[in-house]
Amino acid sequence: MPILKDGRRRQKPVKNFRSTGEAMRISRYIIPTLKDDPSDAVIVSHRLMIRAGLIRKESAGMYVYLPSGLKVLRKIINIIKEEMDRSGALEFLMPELTSADLWKESGRWDTMGPEMFRIEDRNGMEYSLAPTHEEAFTAVVRSVISSYRDLPVNVYQINTKFRDEIRPRYGVIRSKEFIMKDAYSFDIDDEGLEKSYQTMRKTYRRIFERCGLETIPVEADTGSMGGSDSEEFMVASEVGEETLLLCGQCGYRANQEKAEYKITIQRNGAERSEDLEIVDTPGVKTIEDLVKFFNCPEEKFLKSMIYLADDDPVMAVVTGDREINELKLKNYLGANSIEIAPDAAVEKVTGAPVGFAGPVNDLKVKTVYDRSVREVVNGITGANKADKHYKGVNPGRDFTIKDEADITSAKGGDLCPLCGKPMYEKKGIEVGHIFKLGRKYTESMNVKVLDKKGKEITPIMGCYGIGVNRTMSAIVEQHNDERGIIWPQSVSPFDVHLIGIAKSESEISEADKIYHALINSGFDVLYDDRNVSPGFKFADADLIGIPLRLIVGKSYFKDGKIELKLRKSGETEHVEKGLLVERVRELIKIDN
């Protein structure tokens, strides 16, 4: 989206141009509010953004920003820009159409998969509509640095990304085209990277705070990029696509895909080992079925799943009450990709149909055991034969645990890995992510600088992203009530919402005077000058959500006082015309 590329037509310079502000009269503005909820919006921010006239859907995963929506987006962008600049980062503008050569250099032309839009020009040259810009930035930086003296450097842009999402959803939260602030730091060594990373940690906290967003920074996985530290900035939300584990005691906070937990050892010491016994279990396959069939708690069962890790079969064994965390498994195995094995592969490995896999008698396939498995006494597991399970299964005696790791997801109630107190779960929307990238790109794309001794070294990178549109959605998600949006002043589309309730020509001209006085004092005013009922205007104002409302109506025409009302609390006060500008200035600063 050429939001930053100034696509406006060139205009003749106008001398002494002064805005008349006419465009901010609602009667002349485009802010199409809706009384009814759009039928295809399910979450509150999506509904409100459409109803308040900020965005319109163009098609699945693509949205039009109408004038007031764009104003909000720009305010968020400005905050991000100011804070990034303050941190010392340098702003660029990268092409969105990137040549395939770049991606081939890093190897991602092949590994990116279908989420990257690929296109050809008329000559058959291949391009990608950039889903991210590691390669592009690495290439520019490579071309302009040559010495350790040039580092550290942190480069960024605020620009559109394209991703062919499997399923766009929740309005602007997951779309095919979105604006992202992406930054990449280059340092000569780990200490430098740590410094850059810490600077971004602080910068991100400031950015979200200024946007009026309460975020929960959590430990996260670094994804396929490798690297060590990683922090995601999450906004708590029912519709969040991520699950977080939080410790109320010590403040441990992690994404479920990364979260660790202390294992609870409650081995029933009194229970005697039983003999291994084979049981007919026709058609009993799932843990749920097994619980009913054996009338045993979930944790008695050994769930055995076959995966393909980089195409090699691997069995993962966990207790029945736990979910396998594929990411942990993948990381433990050091694999690039991991997926559930197709049925045919399962049958080949276990010699039985899907649903009857188990570790007893040690299959030839590599098997990874969760830490919980060793505690099981007289467990039940598949017998690697159709319609048969073993009971009385005991680790050590009936199978050998060679590879043991934490390969299950933490869940609410599990014990904090740091302090041992129970953790709780929360859903969250990811609005920002910072992580130490390492040398993946600087190595594959051969970035070198000379160090103090004249020796070639490969710089180390950090990567820092913020989803801008998503941030806007998250702000609405966090600031609304049953009547509409309640913008934080810092990102409000206008400074004030002026409502004129005038009944005669002279009253209209009085209200217009106030409007002009406000504009001339530098305020960005949305002026409801429509000839509709007061209730209609109030309801629209509530929906649009500008934090400060001024009403020129009954009380003004009676005793010359303008009514000021705060959207959030509903508090009102009446101010003399002469003191209005000053008072508005004070009120607008409160929230910032």
Place this chain on the structure above:
RNA sequence: CGGGGCGUGGCGCAGUCCGGUAGCGCACAUGGUUUGGGACCAUGGUGUCGGAGGUUCGAAUCCUCUCGCCCCGACCA
């Protein structure tokens, strides 16, 4: 990609089972009365019923194909 649902005026929907003049609310236009929490009266305009093909005297409705959208799942910032 699997499962489910939906496409009818600008928006929200009814009509589809059981074929027979396309409707309702809101919005819109004009005139009038109103004016501090989504006013009222009168008049008016608005539709290739998502698209294509078929069945039929006749299709929004039945059949076939197709496109789009939403939800759940898998997957992912």
